[in-house]
Amino acid sequence: MRTVSMFVLFKKQMSLYYEAASFIEPSAPQTNSLKSRIYNAKNLKSTPAQIFALVSEASKWSLILKEVVEKSQLLLHELKISVKTLLGLLLVHDLLLAKRGIAAPASHALRLAVERHKARVQAEFTKARLRKGFSSVEALRQHVDQKQQATDLTEQTQKDYRTAIAPYLWSHPRWVRINSLKTSLAEQLATTFFGYRTVDRLEEIIEDDRPDRSPQILHIDLHVPDLIALPPLTDFSTSPAYKNGLLIFQDKASCFPAYLLDPLIAGGDIVDACAAPGNKTTHLAALRQRSQREHGQTKIWACERDTARAAVLQKMVSSAGAEDIVTVKVGQDFLRLEPEIEPWCGVGALLLDPSCSGSGIIGRDDIISISLPSIEASAAQATHPKKRKRKPIQEKPSQNNDTSEQVPITTADDQEALKTRLQSLSSFQTKLLLHAFRFPQSRKVTYSTCSLYAEENELVVLAALASPIAKENRWRILLRDEQVDGMKRWEIRGDVTACDGDVEIAEACIRCNKGTKEGTQGFFVAAFVRDQDGSSADEDEWDGLSGSDS
Numbered sequence: 001m002r003t004v005s006m007f008v009l010f011k012k013q014m015s016l017y018y019e020a021a022s023f024i025e026p027s028a029p030q031t032n033s034l035k036s037r038i039y040n041a042k043n044l045k046s047t048p049a050q051i052f053a054l055v056s057e058a059s060k061w062s063l064i065l066k067e068v069v070e071k072s073q074l075l076l077h078e079l080k081i082s083v084k085t086l087l088g089l090l091l092v093h094d095l096l097l098a099k100r101g102i103a104a105p106a107s108h109a110l111r112l113a114v115e116r117h118k119a120r121v122q123a124e125f126t127k128a129r130l131r132k133g134f135s136s137v138e139a140l141r142q143h144v145d146q147k148q149q150a151t152d153l154t155e156q157t158q159k160d161y162r163t164a165i166a167p168y169l170w171s172h173p174r175w176v177r178i179n180s181l182k183t184s185l186a187e188q189l190a191t192t193f194f195g196y197r198t199v200d201r202l203e204e205i206i207e208d209d210r211p212d213r214s215p216q217i218l219h220i221d222l223h224v225p226d227l228i229a230l231p232p233l234t235d236f237s238t239s240p241a242y243k244n245g246l247l248i249f250q251d252k253a254s255c256f257p258a259y260l261l262d263p264l265i266a267g268g269d270i271v272d273a274c275a276a277p278g279n280k281t282t283h284l285a286a287l288r289q290r291s292q293r294e295h296g297q298t299k300i301w302a303c304e305r306d307t308a309r310a311a312v313l314q315k316m317v318s319s320a321g322a323e324d325i326v327t328v329k330v331g332q333d334f335l336r337l338e339p340e341i342e343p344w345c346g347v348g349a350l351l352l353d354p355s356c357s358g359s360g361i362i363g364r365d366d367i368i369s370i371s372l373p374s375i376e377a378s379a380a381q382a383t384h385p386k387k388r389k390r391k392p393i394q395e396k397p398s399q400n401n402d403t404s405e406q407v408p409i410t411t412a413d414d415q416e417a418l419k420t421r422l423q424s425l426s427s428f429q430t431k432l433l434l435h436a437f438r439f440p441q442s443r444k445v446t447y448s449t450c451s452l453y454a455e456e457n458e459l460v461v462l463a464a465l466a467s468p469i470a471k472e473n474r475w476r477i478l479l480r481d482e483q484v485d486g487m488k489r490w491e492i493r494g495d496v497t498a499c500d501g502d503v504e505i506a507e508a509c510i511r512c513n514k515g516t517k518e519g520t521q522g523f524f525v526a527a528f529v530r531d532q533d534g535s536s537a538d539e540d541e542w543d544g545l546s547g548s549d550s
Contacts, residue, residue: 253523268348275302276309278316360522
């Protein structure tokens, strides 16, 4: 009995490391920001501030720590660490860098496993520091901190910490779309949200930055029907309304594409080209349901080429009660659809929300990446030790960054890699959009991304409009004055400079910024319509994609 009690005690006292590891292991969910996930977690034994500080610091140092652990051959000599490399990395971090060392009982097996090799670990850390040209640990720490984009919070009290992250943690409301396929806004206000006070200003929702309370207030959105905002820490994930598909968690900006597509247009089925996980698909279904009486029964085709994501999509469609409206095409690559044959020749509208950089997602710049040591690398160090001449210690850091360190920095190479990635994404996105223009009966297309980069947004719009297929089939951008009312009233529009100074096209594009009083993630959406009458535009030379994509 005493043995069991001691094990429970040791486990509790090691909880900081186990809990920190649970937020950064590969299977950990990445849907929200790290700060939000930690501060919303239930039943933590350690304080959220302690966990976040450890994770953030270990992430900053992980590439250096990885080198130290591998060169010290810790994994070769300690089986307990070799099978729990993430925990081992966190323990080594505290051994080397935490003021009070490892925060675990002196007799705990994992602590003992690390501290048995303390001298060698410290020696390898010193060698790593000297190789990088720093005369002291403090100089190396300053270097790492300067390269870290997030604020260093290791020296702050929990109260100061909460104040420091408040602009990030509390600025984004909890958006909830009322699923009109199963319920109504009025019904939910009278049931699920009974007793909630409705406020006119969204700012009242996001201004309350106290993590110890979630006031019963809500804001009915002024742009998108059936959408409400709740305080950031509101949790309805266990409520019957959410479990039964009456409520759908969906960011406001994510609701724009389906609403801008405005499925009330007459005739034709709808294609959601890149449909998983299904929020936009089910939103389309809800909007389309309103028009069934006027336009008859139409179908939504939801394409998803990834079978695993298609399974998530099917579950979402079922939960939302949209099976009668939505047909999921499992494993279907949108680019392989043949527009001229049934059933695609009857499609009247298409929604495109393709893969993108995700630079606008709330918390995407907060996703923790940790490099873990490997036993293979340790074995290689033992088999092929490198003999190097000792170099004199440099009193000042080298002006050239050590490329082997790879702490989060912005170098010319990083910028070139980003440029290449954006070019690749933009080419793929434009290709999808041009394919949508080929459907013979289509009259409207929306194109959206959760990206902040013009390369994936305005530049794709310009390339598509300048393409031969757009001119030949009389496609043009949907002007602001032609947009559905809520979108017409949205004030944040496209970048005029990115639109080559064309104010009309910029005004037709819709942008959302993250971390602002509007409470959205970063987003972009534009709609295209096909003129039914008039001759095609002049066939000007186009500098976009290759002829095979036109």
